Amino acid sequence: MIINLPGGNQREFDSEKSLFDIANEISPSLKKRSIVARLNGKLVDMDTVVTTDSSVEFITTDDPEALEVLRHSSAHLLAEAIKTLYPHAHFGVGPVIEDGFYYDIDLGEDILSEKDLPIIEKEMAKIASQNSKIEREVVSKEQALELFKDDPYKVELINELPESEEISIYKQAHFTDLCRGPHLPGTKWIKNFKLLSLAGAYWRGNSDNVQLTRVYGTAFFTKEELDEHLNLLEERKKRDHRKLGKQLDLFMLSEYGPGFPFWLPNGMILRRELESFWYDVHLKEGYKLIQTPIMLNKELWEISGHWANYRENMYTSTIDDMEFAIKPMNCPGGMLVYKRDIHSYKDFPLKVGELGLVHRHEASGALNGLFRVRNFTQDDAHIFMTEDMIVQEIRELVRLFDYMYKVFNLEYHIELSTRPEDKFIGKVETWDRAEKALADALESMGQDYKLNPGDGAFYGPKLDFKLKDSMKRIWQCGTIQLDMNLPERFDLTYIDSNGEKQRPVMLHRALYGSIERFIGILIEHYAGAFPTWISPVQVKVIPVNNEYHLEYAKTLVGELKDQGIRVEIDERDEKLGYKIREAQTKKIPYQLVIGDKEVESGQVNYRRYGEQNQVAVPTYEFIEMILAEIKEKK
RNA sequence: GCCGAAAUAGCUCAACCAGGUAGAGCAACUGACUUGUAAUCAGUAGGUUGCGGGUUCAAUUCCUGCUUUCGGCACCA
The missing domain is CATH 3.30.980.10 (Threonyl-trna Synthetase; Chain A, domain 2)
Structure with a gap:
């Protein structure tokens, strides 16, 4: 009996032998360290008896x-x-x-x-x-x-x-x-x-x-x-966005509104920075921006299918004897905007974005800080186009998503979810074409993805962008979904080059997914020490002695404010160490200590959060540096 | 929604097991100190112990209903 070992080695045995014995023959220490073995490609126990020619690889405590x-x-x-x-x-x-x-x-x-x-x-x-x-x-x-x-x-x-x-x-x-x-x-x-x-x-x-x-x-x-590992678990607890949200005064929750987060001034700055980044990028990318109402008549939700399929999660209200529903999604409103005009193929791809506040009645046990809430802002967009534009548009979107996630240094992977086994609408051939278009787009870019067979929405296949948070939980943030349902239900049309009415193809897509969840992920990702461009307070100015340095410090604050830098001064009558400690616990990117040296030389002395060394530079140099950092989104 | 746990000052926690109407640190406020890279000292104030009901002479403590939160499960168009 011949046993093939890794690295092309071979051993020959006269009679059948257990894997223990074989390991022992090779070396007693191997026997000692071996947990299981891979016998002809299959993991088996060490007491397995080998009777014929086989390949064997011993798995020791070092192997995963x-x-x-x-x-x-x-x-x-x-x-x-x-x-x-x-x-x-x-x-x-x-x-x-x-x-x-x-x-x-x-x-x-x-x-x-x-x-x-x-x-x-x-x-x-x-x-x-x-x-x-x-x-x-x-x-x-x-x-x-x-x-x-x-x-x-x-x-x-x-x-x-x-x-x-x-x-x-x-x-x-x-x-x-x-x-x-x-x-x-x-x-x-x-x-x-x-x-x-x-x-x-x-x-x-x-x-x-x-x-x-x-x-x-x-x-x-x-x-x-x-x-x-246990330390890591502790470390993750420290990064918990609920804890940091409290410590850094970012958001709060109230018994009066379970799952409805309140944004505090510091958290609002995060939101506004993320939103204005989003608006800038989307205008550059040729998106039109709209806003649709929070609440719309029940009839609209019947047309869209939400009343039949999603009613359990919808908040409703009766007004003037008419039933209304608070939007759980932005798309139906978007459909109405599309239908307001007659569209030509020349308008395509028509990209319409909306930061839309949606409400969903999530199960009470599902609520979790900002990760799972009952109202949140989706950074939605609907892209209307002809079918032959799909591949190109997907490529554009994957590039855009990649750019945005890289800004935040976030890891992600893409999953392609295909047609569900039984619950789906439309023709199988249409699905096949749509799925192929998504896959083609990714493959043409050399982009890896995981296939998720049968996990698509009932109305179309989708690409999901899964981000990994510090708790190693995977969160779905970005998503690109082909919708073969709504254009039909709302009877969307465009005029093709022959002057005939055609049905457009529509993509839904969200990049942050939900701004609330995305901020939750960022809090944990950065452990609350945000990069300067989104940091609620970017600079803390600390005079050494109010009597001698406060005036200069105030002038400095004025200069920084004039440049649009978010700066605060700590003019309390406290010891320097006390004020520094607080600036550090609030994880402020830059703390400037202003004393005699700085006043005399017209300099600032800064210390970057997370670093010990102090750097003295002329004020204008510091301003140039921090402005560049903000501009580059670092 | 389901299973389990928890809720005490603005925050972090103690007192609860063996019932006798709450205590510390930080923060806040007042005063003194006038400071060079992570907590100066002293004093003051701060609580219907999540909300309701019950047991008891007496409930933060025991029982119970509800609310919320946490760990999961299920859900997540």
């Missing part, structure tokens, strides 16, 4: 796959501990997730609270220290059903496994789980783990099903890595 195995086995260990403490517990699923693992558990009448987590952890550690072997066994469906007959969730899973699939179970000490594997050779590897949180989670992710208790945890091979 090993971490997943560790976490998967940690989930089993968690289950075993729970089973020990709560013998009546039934188990759902316990998979590995991005930063750890979880297990869904039915505890019957029992309720777990955070206080129980350390107790469970202790039990886990106790079991792990016994170093029981984790062993795989293949069973028939009947055996599996018999084995898990008291576990209703497992029975459900077993019954849904395809007949062709081999059913395996994993045994460790006093616990056996239905599992595909692979797993660690033994529980002794599980040393550095932590249970993090509890949550309710619907069985199989369906809200019609019962809710199980989900325990989240994480695990690493070394204590250092675990500590580092």
Whole structure:
């Protein structure tokens, strides 16, 4: 039997051997470090016996796959501990997730609270220290059903496994789980783990099903890595935009309006900067700007289809015996504007933008700071054109989006969502053409994207721009959606070169997505230390001694204000250190300390936020520098 | 919406487990100090303990309904 190893090496063995033995033959230390192995491309347990010529790659603790195995086995260990403490517990699923693992558990009448987590952890550690072997066994469906007959969730899973699939179970000490594997050779590897949180989670992710208790945890091979991860979690909490929003006086929320954010003066500056940037860019790009009403007659929403499809999320009001709805989207209003005029193919592409305030009644449990609110401003635009313009327009948009996101140093990836399986309107051929147009545009630019089959809106395929925040959550911000529905429903037309009426193609697109959410992401992205151009206060002037330096400081503030720089002076009778500390905690980009030296030389002494060194420059030089920085959006 | 947890001064938190009508730091205000890169000192004021109901001689504390927030789930045209 010949075993091919990575790097073109080969070993020959007379008889069948377990992967343990093979690793041992290569080197005892390899055996010690190996968690699982890739046998002919498939990850398997170390006690797997190899009988024929094969390729083998040992996965050691250094490989990323090993971490997943560790976490998967940690989930089993968690289950075993729970089973020990709560013998009546039934188990759902316990998979590995991005930063750890979880297990869904039915505890019957029992309720777990955070206080129980350390107790469970202790039990886990106790079991792990016994170093029981984790062993795989293949069973028939009947055996599996018999084995898990008291576990209703497992029975459900077993019954849904395809007949062709081999059913395996994993045994460790006093616990056996239905599992595909692979797993660690033994529980002794599980040393550095932590249970993090509890949550309710619907069985199989369906809200019609019962809710199980989900325990989240994480695990690493070394204590250092675990500590580092836990520190990271702490760090992320510090960046939480809700916390920073409070500290930096950006926005507030009130019980009187759950999900309706209030913008404070500092937050308004962020908004206004983002909005005026948006307006500038869009005017440059040839967009026309409009504003449509917040509230429109129910009949309009019947035409648009929102009344039938989106009513649950709409706020309504009856006025003069007529029913009105507050707009959850801007498009129907935009349609009315389009229909006001007769359009020619010569007008195309017609790009119409609107920063429109929409209201959506989101589920109470979904609300989350600025990330999920009930009223928000969409930076919407509708682009009307002929079908053969699609590829070119998409290219233009991807370029525009890329430019805007780069200004903020934001990472993103694009997803192409295609026709839903059953719920869609229009002809399949039209969908195919539209999807191809989107894909062609991306490919012609060499732009990578992920395919999201069946995830399109019912009215058309879309490109979503997903930004990653500091909590590693993915947020949909930008979106480009082809709409094959509204032009039809509103009977939009244009006159083609033959003088005949035609149906235009329409794109919806949003770049920030929602200004509120985008600001939330920026707060966390910058940890509240905004680049100068959007910073609510750009410069803080601090006189060393009011008696001698206040006058000069005030003159300086005047000069900066004349240049449009947002500057504040701290003229309180406090120690210098006190005022500096406050300027630092408010994360103001530049603090200028004005004392004798500056007054005498006509200079300023600045310190950039996040830096320790102080720089003395002539006032005009400082002004030139900061103006350039603002202009370049740094 | 669902599961679980929480709500005390403007902010961050204590007192609650074993009921006896709340305390600290920061911020605010007053005064003194007159300062060179992250907190000067002293004093003053600040609370219907989220809202309502119940148990009790007595409720911030125990029970309960509601509201909001947090962690998730579901949702997210």
